[in-house]
Amino acid sequence: MLKFTESVDLIRTYICDYGNSLFHRSISKAVSDSSSANTPFPQLPVIVSRQLEYPHPKYPPLQAWLETLGQKKDEKLGILDLHPSIWHVPPRLDILHDNVEWQKTYKKIDWTYTPMLHEYPSMRKKPWPQKGTGKARAKNRWSPTWKGGYIPHGPKGPTSFFYVLPRHQRVMGLCTALTVKLHQNDIHFVDSLDLPTHEPSYLQELSEDRFWGPSILFVDDTDVMPHNIMFASAKTEGFTLMPVYGLNVYSILKHTTVVLTLRALNKIEKKLLHNLHSYDTQQEQPPPPEDP
Protein backbone atom coordinates (compact mmCIF):
# COMPACT_ATOMS: atom_id res chain seq x y z
CA MET A 1 0.00 0.00 0.00
CA LEU A 2 1.62 3.24 -1.14
CA LYS A 3 1.62 6.48 0.79
CA PHE A 4 -0.08 9.46 -0.76
CA THR A 5 3.19 11.28 -1.60
CA GLU A 6 4.65 8.17 -3.20
CA SER A 7 1.56 7.66 -5.31
CA VAL A 8 1.71 11.29 -6.47
CA ASP A 9 5.37 10.83 -7.46
CA LEU A 10 4.45 7.68 -9.33
CA ILE A 11 1.76 9.57 -11.22
CA ARG A 12 4.20 12.35 -12.01
CA THR A 13 6.71 9.90 -13.48
CA TYR A 14 3.98 8.23 -15.56
CA ILE A 15 2.86 11.49 -17.03
CA CYS A 16 6.38 12.65 -17.83
CA ASP A 17 5.83 10.41 -20.81
CA TYR A 18 3.34 11.58 -23.43
CA GLY A 19 0.35 11.05 -21.13
CA ASN A 20 -1.48 8.34 -23.05
CA SER A 21 -3.70 5.61 -21.75
CA LEU A 22 -1.21 5.29 -18.93
CA PHE A 23 -2.91 8.36 -17.51
CA HIS A 24 -6.13 6.51 -16.78
CA ARG A 25 -4.29 3.56 -15.33
CA SER A 26 -2.33 5.83 -13.04
CA ILE A 27 -5.44 7.67 -11.90
CA SER A 28 -7.23 4.40 -11.14
CA LYS A 29 -4.15 3.19 -9.27
CA ALA A 30 -4.16 6.33 -7.14
CA VAL A 31 -7.84 5.84 -6.52
CA SER A 32 -7.42 2.23 -5.47
CA ASP A 33 -4.62 3.24 -3.14
CA SER A 34 -6.68 5.96 -1.52
CA SER A 35 -9.67 5.12 0.61
CA SER A 36 -12.57 5.99 -1.75
CA ALA A 37 -13.00 3.32 -4.44
CA ASN A 38 -16.52 4.11 -5.72
CA THR A 39 -15.90 7.59 -7.17
CA PRO A 40 -14.39 7.37 -10.70
CA PHE A 41 -12.05 10.33 -10.14
CA PRO A 42 -9.70 11.24 -7.30
CA GLN A 43 -10.82 13.77 -4.71
CA LEU A 44 -7.82 16.08 -4.88
CA PRO A 45 -6.46 17.63 -8.08
CA VAL A 46 -3.31 15.91 -9.30
CA ILE A 47 -0.36 17.96 -10.51
CA VAL A 48 0.46 16.89 -14.04
CA SER A 49 4.03 17.72 -15.05
CA ARG A 50 4.81 17.62 -18.73
CA GLN A 51 8.34 17.67 -20.04
CA LEU A 52 8.71 20.49 -22.55
CA GLU A 53 11.32 20.49 -25.31
CA TYR A 54 13.24 23.63 -26.28
CA PRO A 55 12.56 25.58 -23.08
CA HIS A 56 12.09 29.30 -23.58
CA PRO A 57 14.97 31.35 -22.13
CA LYS A 58 12.82 34.01 -20.48
CA TYR A 59 9.22 32.92 -20.07
CA PRO A 60 8.27 29.99 -17.81
CA PRO A 61 5.60 27.50 -18.89
CA LEU A 62 1.98 28.63 -18.66
CA GLN A 63 -0.56 26.67 -16.67
CA ALA A 64 -4.09 25.55 -17.43
CA TRP A 65 -6.69 23.31 -15.87
CA LEU A 66 -7.22 19.73 -16.99
CA GLU A 67 -10.98 18.98 -17.07
CA THR A 68 -13.25 16.04 -17.95
CA LEU A 69 -16.25 15.37 -20.13
CA GLY A 70 -17.02 12.18 -18.25
CA GLN A 71 -19.20 13.87 -15.68
CA LYS A 72 -21.39 16.94 -15.75
CA LYS A 73 -19.94 18.40 -12.56
CA ASP A 74 -16.97 20.62 -13.35
CA GLU A 75 -14.19 18.92 -11.41
CA LYS A 76 -10.62 19.64 -12.38
CA LEU A 77 -8.25 16.71 -12.71
CA GLY A 78 -5.03 18.65 -12.60
CA ILE A 79 -2.84 21.43 -13.91
CA LEU A 80 -1.05 21.33 -17.28
CA ASP A 81 2.19 23.02 -18.31
CA LEU A 82 2.00 24.78 -21.66
CA HIS A 83 4.97 25.82 -23.79
CA PRO A 84 5.38 29.62 -24.01
CA SER A 85 6.72 29.53 -27.59
CA ILE A 86 3.26 28.34 -28.68
CA TRP A 87 0.92 29.66 -26.01
CA HIS A 88 2.59 33.00 -25.13
CA VAL A 89 3.32 34.47 -28.55
CA PRO A 90 2.79 38.19 -29.36
CA PRO A 91 -0.61 38.55 -31.03
CA ARG A 92 0.32 38.95 -34.68
CA LEU A 93 -2.94 40.10 -36.19
CA ASP A 94 -1.39 40.51 -39.62
CA ILE A 95 -0.37 36.83 -39.65
CA LEU A 96 -3.86 35.79 -38.56
CA HIS A 97 -5.32 37.84 -41.37
CA ASP A 98 -2.91 36.32 -43.89
CA ASN A 99 -3.79 32.81 -42.80
CA VAL A 100 -7.53 33.38 -42.96
CA GLU A 101 -7.27 35.05 -46.37
CA TRP A 102 -5.13 32.20 -47.64
CA GLN A 103 -7.60 29.60 -46.43
CA LYS A 104 -10.41 31.42 -48.21
CA THR A 105 -8.55 32.19 -51.41
CA TYR A 106 -6.42 29.19 -52.27
CA LYS A 107 -9.48 27.05 -53.11
CA LYS A 108 -11.03 29.77 -55.25
CA ILE A 109 -11.43 29.19 -58.98
CA ASP A 110 -13.00 31.90 -61.09
CA TRP A 111 -14.99 30.12 -63.80
CA THR A 112 -16.10 33.22 -65.74
CA TYR A 113 -15.36 33.02 -69.42
CA THR A 114 -16.20 35.42 -72.24
CA PRO A 115 -15.67 33.98 -75.70
CA MET A 116 -13.71 35.82 -78.36
CA LEU A 117 -15.11 36.96 -81.67
CA HIS A 118 -13.87 33.85 -83.47
CA GLU A 119 -15.83 31.69 -81.01
CA TYR A 120 -19.10 33.36 -81.88
CA PRO A 121 -21.37 32.03 -84.65
CA SER A 122 -19.59 31.97 -87.94
CA MET A 123 -21.73 34.49 -89.78
CA ARG A 124 -19.17 37.12 -90.71
CA LYS A 125 -21.25 38.93 -93.29
CA LYS A 126 -21.30 42.69 -93.28
CA PRO A 127 -24.80 43.65 -91.97
CA TRP A 128 -25.27 46.55 -94.41
CA PRO A 129 -23.03 48.31 -96.91
CA GLN A 130 -20.48 50.83 -95.75
CA LYS A 131 -22.14 53.81 -97.38
CA GLY A 132 -25.59 54.69 -98.63
CA THR A 133 -27.78 53.68 -95.72
CA GLY A 134 -28.13 56.34 -93.08
CA LYS A 135 -27.01 53.85 -90.44
CA ALA A 136 -23.72 53.75 -88.59
CA ARG A 137 -21.05 51.74 -90.32
CA ALA A 138 -20.95 48.15 -89.15
CA LYS A 139 -18.50 45.41 -89.93
CA ASN A 140 -19.98 42.43 -88.11
CA ARG A 141 -23.00 41.62 -86.05
CA TRP A 142 -21.14 40.85 -82.86
CA SER A 143 -19.13 44.02 -82.45
CA PRO A 144 -18.57 45.11 -78.83
CA THR A 145 -20.74 48.17 -79.31
CA TRP A 146 -23.69 46.04 -80.40
CA LYS A 147 -26.10 44.27 -78.11
CA GLY A 148 -25.07 40.60 -77.71
CA GLY A 149 -21.58 41.32 -78.92
CA TYR A 150 -18.34 39.92 -77.63
CA ILE A 151 -16.56 41.49 -74.64
CA PRO A 152 -13.00 42.58 -75.45
CA HIS A 153 -10.36 41.83 -72.83
CA GLY A 154 -12.89 39.95 -70.75
CA PRO A 155 -12.20 37.13 -68.29
CA LYS A 156 -10.82 34.11 -70.09
CA GLY A 157 -11.34 30.73 -68.71
CA PRO A 158 -10.93 29.30 -65.26
CA THR A 159 -8.38 31.25 -63.27
CA SER A 160 -7.10 29.77 -60.06
CA PHE A 161 -6.06 31.77 -57.04
CA PHE A 162 -3.99 28.95 -55.62
CA TYR A 163 -0.92 29.80 -53.59
CA VAL A 164 0.77 28.30 -50.56
CA LEU A 165 1.57 30.51 -47.63
CA PRO A 166 5.14 30.11 -46.35
CA ARG A 167 5.54 27.45 -43.71
CA HIS A 168 6.70 29.87 -41.02
CA GLN A 169 3.64 32.08 -41.46
CA ARG A 170 1.33 29.10 -41.18
CA VAL A 171 3.09 27.89 -38.04
CA MET A 172 3.00 31.36 -36.44
CA GLY A 173 -0.64 31.66 -37.43
CA LEU A 174 -1.50 28.55 -35.44
CA CYS A 175 0.58 29.70 -32.47
CA THR A 176 -1.06 33.13 -32.51
CA ALA A 177 -4.56 31.71 -32.77
CA LEU A 178 -3.93 29.37 -29.86
CA THR A 179 -2.47 32.12 -27.66
CA VAL A 180 -5.37 34.40 -28.44
CA LYS A 181 -7.88 31.71 -27.50
CA LEU A 182 -6.02 30.82 -24.31
CA HIS A 183 -5.72 34.36 -23.06
CA GLN A 184 -9.41 34.96 -23.76
CA ASN A 185 -10.37 31.85 -21.73
CA ASP A 186 -11.78 30.04 -24.75
CA ILE A 187 -9.57 26.95 -24.63
CA HIS A 188 -10.22 23.95 -22.41
CA PHE A 189 -8.08 20.90 -21.94
CA VAL A 190 -9.70 17.53 -21.43
CA ASP A 191 -8.28 14.10 -20.68
CA SER A 192 -10.25 12.41 -23.49
CA LEU A 193 -13.46 12.68 -25.50
CA ASP A 194 -15.14 9.72 -23.76
CA LEU A 195 -18.74 10.42 -22.76
CA PRO A 196 -20.98 8.27 -20.54
CA THR A 197 -23.99 8.57 -22.92
CA HIS A 198 -24.61 9.18 -26.59
CA GLU A 199 -27.48 11.58 -25.89
CA PRO A 200 -26.81 15.03 -27.36
CA SER A 201 -28.61 16.68 -24.45
CA TYR A 202 -25.83 15.57 -22.09
CA LEU A 203 -23.17 17.48 -24.02
CA GLN A 204 -25.43 20.48 -24.56
CA GLU A 205 -26.27 20.81 -20.88
CA LEU A 206 -22.64 20.28 -19.93
CA SER A 207 -21.51 23.06 -22.23
CA GLU A 208 -24.23 25.41 -20.99
CA ASP A 209 -23.31 24.81 -17.35
CA ARG A 210 -19.66 25.52 -18.02
CA PHE A 211 -20.41 28.55 -20.23
CA TRP A 212 -18.75 27.01 -23.25
CA GLY A 213 -19.86 28.98 -26.29
CA PRO A 214 -22.49 28.08 -28.87
CA SER A 215 -19.84 26.57 -31.16
CA ILE A 216 -17.24 24.16 -29.82
CA LEU A 217 -14.33 22.57 -31.65
CA PHE A 218 -13.28 19.22 -30.20
CA VAL A 219 -9.77 18.26 -31.24
CA ASP A 220 -8.46 14.76 -30.72
CA ASP A 221 -5.31 12.87 -31.61
CA THR A 222 -6.65 10.64 -34.39
CA ASP A 223 -9.57 10.83 -36.78
CA VAL A 224 -11.31 7.83 -35.19
CA MET A 225 -13.51 9.31 -32.47
CA PRO A 226 -15.43 7.53 -29.70
CA HIS A 227 -19.00 6.56 -30.58
CA ASN A 228 -20.76 8.61 -27.95
CA ILE A 229 -19.31 11.96 -28.86
CA MET A 230 -19.84 11.17 -32.53
CA PHE A 231 -23.58 10.78 -32.03
CA ALA A 232 -23.83 13.68 -29.59
CA SER A 233 -22.09 16.19 -31.86
CA ALA A 234 -23.77 15.02 -35.07
CA LYS A 235 -27.16 16.21 -33.85
CA THR A 236 -25.94 19.47 -32.34
CA GLU A 237 -25.35 22.48 -34.49
CA GLY A 238 -21.96 24.08 -33.84
CA PHE A 239 -20.17 21.10 -32.31
CA THR A 240 -17.33 19.98 -34.55
CA LEU A 241 -14.98 17.03 -34.18
CA MET A 242 -11.55 17.40 -35.70
CA PRO A 243 -8.29 15.46 -35.71
CA VAL A 244 -4.97 17.21 -35.15
CA TYR A 245 -4.05 17.19 -38.82
CA GLY A 246 -7.16 19.23 -39.62
CA LEU A 247 -6.36 22.05 -37.20
CA ASN A 248 -6.42 25.43 -38.95
CA VAL A 249 -6.57 29.10 -38.03
CA TYR A 250 -10.00 29.71 -39.55
CA SER A 251 -11.66 26.94 -37.53
CA ILE A 252 -9.95 27.98 -34.32
CA LEU A 253 -11.20 31.54 -34.70
CA LYS A 254 -14.62 30.59 -36.01
CA HIS A 255 -15.57 28.32 -33.13
CA THR A 256 -16.16 30.11 -29.83
CA THR A 257 -14.46 27.49 -27.67
CA VAL A 258 -11.81 24.94 -28.48
CA VAL A 259 -11.55 21.73 -26.47
CA LEU A 260 -8.26 19.85 -26.78
CA THR A 261 -7.48 16.41 -25.45
CA LEU A 262 -4.20 15.75 -23.72
CA ARG A 263 -2.98 13.52 -26.56
CA ALA A 264 -3.88 16.19 -29.10
CA LEU A 265 -2.03 18.81 -27.09
CA ASN A 266 1.10 16.68 -26.99
CA LYS A 267 0.98 16.06 -30.73
CA ILE A 268 0.36 19.72 -31.59
CA GLU A 269 3.19 20.93 -29.36
CA LYS A 270 5.59 18.36 -30.77
CA LYS A 271 4.81 19.26 -34.38
CA LEU A 272 4.87 23.03 -33.87
CA LEU A 273 8.08 22.96 -31.86
CA HIS A 274 9.70 20.79 -34.50
CA ASN A 275 8.72 23.33 -37.16
CA LEU A 276 9.91 26.26 -35.06
CA HIS A 277 13.30 24.77 -34.19
CA SER A 278 14.35 22.63 -37.16
CA TYR A 279 15.55 23.20 -40.71
CA ASP A 280 13.21 21.28 -43.02
CA THR A 281 13.76 22.18 -46.65
CA GLN A 282 11.29 21.72 -49.46
CA GLN A 283 13.08 18.57 -50.55
CA GLU A 284 11.51 15.32 -49.54
CA GLN A 285 12.62 15.29 -45.94
CA PRO A 286 11.19 12.46 -43.88
CA PRO A 287 8.85 13.72 -41.16
CA PRO A 288 9.86 13.47 -37.51
CA PRO A 289 9.25 10.06 -36.01
CA GLU A 290 5.76 9.85 -34.55
CA ASP A 291 4.74 7.89 -31.53
CA PRO A 292 2.64 4.78 -32.22
Place this chain on the structure above:
Amino acid sequence: MSVLRFLKKVPFFTPPVFGRSLTSSYIYRSDVSETTPDTATKPITDLPDEYANANFIQSYESTHQGWEWVDNILFKSIIPDPPDHATPSGWVPRNLELAKQWSYFVDRDRFHSYGLYVKILPVMLEYWLHEQHTYYLNIFRRRVEYDMYAQRMRRFSLLELISGDIWKLDEDLKDYLTKRVKETNDQTKELPILSQVDEIRQHILIDGEYEEWIADFLKEKGF
Protein backbone atom coordinates in the same frame (compact mmCIF):
# COMPACT_ATOMS: atom_id res chain seq x y z
CA MET B 1 61.90 13.21 -76.11
CA SER B 2 60.87 13.89 -72.53
CA VAL B 3 64.27 15.39 -71.77
CA LEU B 4 63.91 17.80 -74.65
CA ARG B 5 60.49 18.84 -73.32
CA PHE B 6 62.03 19.53 -69.94
CA LEU B 7 64.68 21.83 -71.46
CA LYS B 8 62.29 23.67 -73.70
CA LYS B 9 61.97 27.38 -73.02
CA VAL B 10 58.65 28.36 -71.43
CA PRO B 11 57.47 31.99 -71.69
CA PHE B 12 57.14 34.06 -68.55
CA PHE B 13 53.33 34.16 -68.72
CA THR B 14 51.60 30.93 -69.68
CA PRO B 15 47.93 31.32 -70.48
CA PRO B 16 45.59 28.91 -68.65
CA VAL B 17 45.19 25.61 -70.42
CA PHE B 18 42.32 23.27 -69.78
CA GLY B 19 43.28 19.69 -70.42
CA ARG B 20 46.61 18.42 -71.54
CA SER B 21 48.44 20.00 -74.45
CA LEU B 22 51.86 19.42 -76.06
CA THR B 23 53.18 22.78 -74.89
CA SER B 24 52.21 22.33 -71.24
CA SER B 25 54.95 21.77 -68.68
CA TYR B 26 55.34 18.17 -67.69
CA ILE B 27 56.98 16.85 -64.58
CA TYR B 28 58.81 13.64 -65.42
CA ARG B 29 57.52 10.70 -63.36
CA SER B 30 59.19 7.31 -63.44
CA ASP B 31 56.19 5.27 -62.26
CA VAL B 32 53.84 6.49 -64.99
CA SER B 33 54.50 5.43 -68.59
CA GLU B 34 53.97 7.91 -71.39
CA THR B 35 52.57 5.44 -73.88
CA THR B 36 48.91 4.39 -73.63
CA PRO B 37 48.42 0.95 -72.06
CA ASP B 38 47.16 -2.03 -74.08
CA THR B 39 44.03 -2.36 -71.99
CA ALA B 40 42.80 0.98 -73.32
CA THR B 41 43.30 0.23 -77.00
CA LYS B 42 43.16 -3.53 -77.58
CA PRO B 43 39.94 -5.57 -77.27
CA ILE B 44 39.80 -8.02 -74.41
CA THR B 45 40.17 -11.04 -76.74
CA ASP B 46 43.67 -9.88 -77.87
CA LEU B 47 44.94 -9.46 -74.33
CA PRO B 48 46.97 -12.20 -72.67
CA ASP B 49 45.18 -14.80 -70.57
CA GLU B 50 46.06 -13.14 -67.29
CA TYR B 51 43.77 -10.21 -68.09
CA ALA B 52 40.92 -12.38 -69.32
CA ASN B 53 40.90 -14.56 -66.20
CA ALA B 54 41.20 -11.65 -63.84
CA ASN B 55 39.52 -11.96 -60.45
CA PHE B 56 36.93 -9.25 -60.29
CA ILE B 57 34.96 -8.46 -57.17
CA GLN B 58 32.85 -11.55 -56.49
CA SER B 59 31.56 -11.04 -52.98
CA TYR B 60 31.21 -8.31 -50.41
CA GLU B 61 31.18 -8.09 -46.67
CA SER B 62 28.71 -5.90 -44.82
CA THR B 63 29.81 -4.20 -41.63
CA HIS B 64 28.41 -1.69 -39.21
CA GLN B 65 31.72 0.08 -38.89
CA GLY B 66 32.33 3.45 -40.38
CA TRP B 67 28.71 4.63 -40.04
CA GLU B 68 29.95 7.96 -38.69
CA TRP B 69 31.39 8.82 -42.11
CA VAL B 70 28.00 8.19 -43.75
CA ASP B 71 26.09 10.00 -41.02
CA ASN B 72 28.28 13.05 -41.50
CA ILE B 73 27.06 13.45 -45.08
CA LEU B 74 23.35 12.85 -44.51
CA PHE B 75 21.03 15.83 -44.30
CA LYS B 76 19.68 16.46 -40.83
CA SER B 77 16.80 18.73 -40.00
CA ILE B 78 17.59 18.99 -36.28
CA ILE B 79 19.79 22.00 -35.57
CA PRO B 80 22.61 21.21 -33.12
CA ASP B 81 23.09 23.15 -29.90
CA PRO B 82 25.68 25.94 -30.04
CA PRO B 83 28.87 26.00 -27.91
CA ASP B 84 29.01 27.79 -24.55
CA HIS B 85 31.94 29.99 -25.55
CA ALA B 86 32.47 32.77 -28.08
CA THR B 87 33.57 31.59 -31.53
CA PRO B 88 36.22 33.17 -33.81
CA SER B 89 33.52 34.40 -36.22
CA GLY B 90 32.25 36.86 -33.61
CA TRP B 91 29.31 34.79 -32.43
CA VAL B 92 28.64 35.22 -28.74
CA PRO B 93 26.38 32.97 -26.63
CA ARG B 94 23.45 34.35 -24.70
CA ASN B 95 23.89 35.71 -21.20
CA LEU B 96 20.56 35.01 -19.53
CA GLU B 97 21.40 36.54 -16.16
CA LEU B 98 22.19 39.84 -17.85
CA ALA B 99 19.26 39.59 -20.28
CA LYS B 100 16.58 38.93 -17.69
CA GLN B 101 17.02 42.27 -15.90
CA TRP B 102 15.72 44.37 -18.79
CA SER B 103 12.02 45.05 -19.35
CA TYR B 104 12.28 43.85 -22.97
CA PHE B 105 13.65 40.65 -24.48
CA VAL B 106 15.17 40.01 -27.90
CA ASP B 107 15.03 36.35 -28.80
CA ARG B 108 17.27 34.52 -31.24
CA ASP B 109 16.10 32.61 -34.27
CA ARG B 110 16.36 28.84 -34.68
CA PHE B 111 19.96 29.14 -35.92
CA HIS B 112 20.96 30.97 -32.71
CA SER B 113 21.55 34.28 -34.47
CA TYR B 114 19.95 37.70 -34.04
CA GLY B 115 16.81 38.70 -35.91
CA LEU B 116 18.70 41.51 -37.68
CA TYR B 117 18.00 42.12 -41.34
CA VAL B 118 18.62 44.71 -44.03
CA LYS B 119 15.53 45.97 -45.74
CA ILE B 120 16.03 47.64 -49.10
CA LEU B 121 13.07 49.52 -50.54
CA PRO B 122 12.72 51.66 -53.66
CA VAL B 123 11.68 55.16 -52.73
CA MET B 124 10.28 58.10 -54.65
CA LEU B 125 11.44 61.62 -54.02
CA GLU B 126 8.02 62.96 -54.88
CA TYR B 127 5.78 63.25 -51.90
CA TRP B 128 2.42 63.87 -53.58
CA LEU B 129 0.62 60.90 -55.03
CA HIS B 130 -0.24 62.54 -58.33
CA GLU B 131 3.42 63.30 -58.96
CA GLN B 132 4.59 59.73 -58.43
CA HIS B 133 5.16 57.52 -61.43
CA THR B 134 3.40 54.35 -60.43
CA TYR B 135 2.07 52.15 -63.20
CA TYR B 136 -0.29 49.25 -63.03
CA LEU B 137 0.37 46.17 -65.08
CA ASN B 138 -1.93 43.24 -65.69
CA ILE B 139 0.10 40.12 -65.08
CA PHE B 140 -2.00 36.96 -65.16
CA ARG B 141 -5.06 39.10 -64.65
CA ARG B 142 -3.83 40.54 -61.42
CA ARG B 143 -3.02 44.18 -60.94
CA VAL B 144 0.60 44.61 -59.98
CA GLU B 145 2.01 47.96 -58.96
CA TYR B 146 5.27 48.66 -60.71
CA ASP B 147 7.48 51.51 -59.61
CA MET B 148 9.26 52.56 -62.79
CA TYR B 149 10.99 55.69 -61.61
CA ALA B 150 12.16 54.88 -58.10
CA GLN B 151 14.92 57.42 -57.69
CA ARG B 152 16.87 55.64 -55.06
CA MET B 153 17.00 52.57 -52.90
CA ARG B 154 16.70 53.23 -49.21
CA ARG B 155 18.31 50.91 -46.72
CA PHE B 156 16.83 50.10 -43.35
CA SER B 157 17.97 47.88 -40.50
CA LEU B 158 15.24 45.67 -39.18
CA LEU B 159 15.26 44.14 -35.70
CA GLU B 160 12.75 41.36 -35.09
CA LEU B 161 11.84 38.76 -32.45
CA ILE B 162 11.17 41.38 -29.79
CA SER B 163 8.92 40.87 -26.78
CA GLY B 164 8.22 43.07 -23.78
CA ASP B 165 8.45 46.87 -23.60
CA ILE B 166 9.29 47.70 -27.21
CA TRP B 167 9.34 51.49 -26.71
CA LYS B 168 11.96 51.26 -23.96
CA LEU B 169 14.10 49.14 -26.28
CA ASP B 170 13.65 51.73 -29.01
CA GLU B 171 14.84 54.50 -26.65
CA ASP B 172 17.88 52.57 -25.45
CA LEU B 173 18.80 51.55 -28.98
CA LYS B 174 18.64 55.11 -30.31
CA ASP B 175 20.71 56.46 -27.39
CA TYR B 176 23.37 53.83 -28.01
CA LEU B 177 23.51 54.50 -31.75
CA THR B 178 23.73 58.30 -31.35
CA LYS B 179 26.58 57.78 -28.90
CA ARG B 180 28.36 55.53 -31.39
CA VAL B 181 27.82 57.97 -34.26
CA LYS B 182 29.28 60.85 -32.26
CA GLU B 183 32.32 58.79 -31.38
CA THR B 184 33.17 57.88 -34.96
CA ASN B 185 32.34 61.23 -36.67
CA ASP B 186 31.21 59.36 -39.76
CA GLN B 187 29.84 61.70 -42.44
CA THR B 188 27.53 59.09 -43.97
CA LYS B 189 25.62 58.65 -40.72
CA GLU B 190 23.05 61.34 -40.03
CA LEU B 191 21.63 62.48 -36.72
CA PRO B 192 18.99 62.21 -35.34
CA ILE B 193 18.54 58.48 -35.86
CA LEU B 194 15.04 57.78 -37.15
CA SER B 195 13.21 54.62 -36.20
CA GLN B 196 9.79 53.11 -36.71
CA VAL B 197 8.22 50.87 -34.08
CA ASP B 198 5.59 48.37 -35.23
CA GLU B 199 3.76 47.02 -32.19
CA ILE B 200 1.68 44.47 -34.07
CA ARG B 201 4.63 42.95 -35.89
CA GLN B 202 6.91 43.54 -32.88
CA HIS B 203 9.82 44.92 -34.85
CA ILE B 204 11.92 48.10 -35.06
CA LEU B 205 12.96 49.66 -38.37
CA ILE B 206 15.93 52.06 -38.29
CA ASP B 207 16.77 54.34 -41.22
CA GLY B 208 20.33 53.55 -42.21
CA GLU B 209 22.71 50.62 -42.05
CA TYR B 210 23.50 50.06 -38.43
CA GLU B 211 23.51 46.26 -38.33
CA GLU B 212 26.93 45.83 -36.72
CA TRP B 213 26.30 48.45 -34.07
CA ILE B 214 22.90 47.00 -33.25
CA ALA B 215 24.59 43.59 -32.89
CA ASP B 216 27.11 45.14 -30.48
CA PHE B 217 24.23 46.68 -28.53
CA LEU B 218 22.52 43.28 -28.27
CA LYS B 219 25.78 41.64 -27.17
CA GLU B 220 26.17 44.29 -24.45
CA LYS B 221 22.67 43.60 -23.16
CA GLY B 222 23.28 39.85 -23.15
CA PHE B 223 20.61 38.81 -25.71
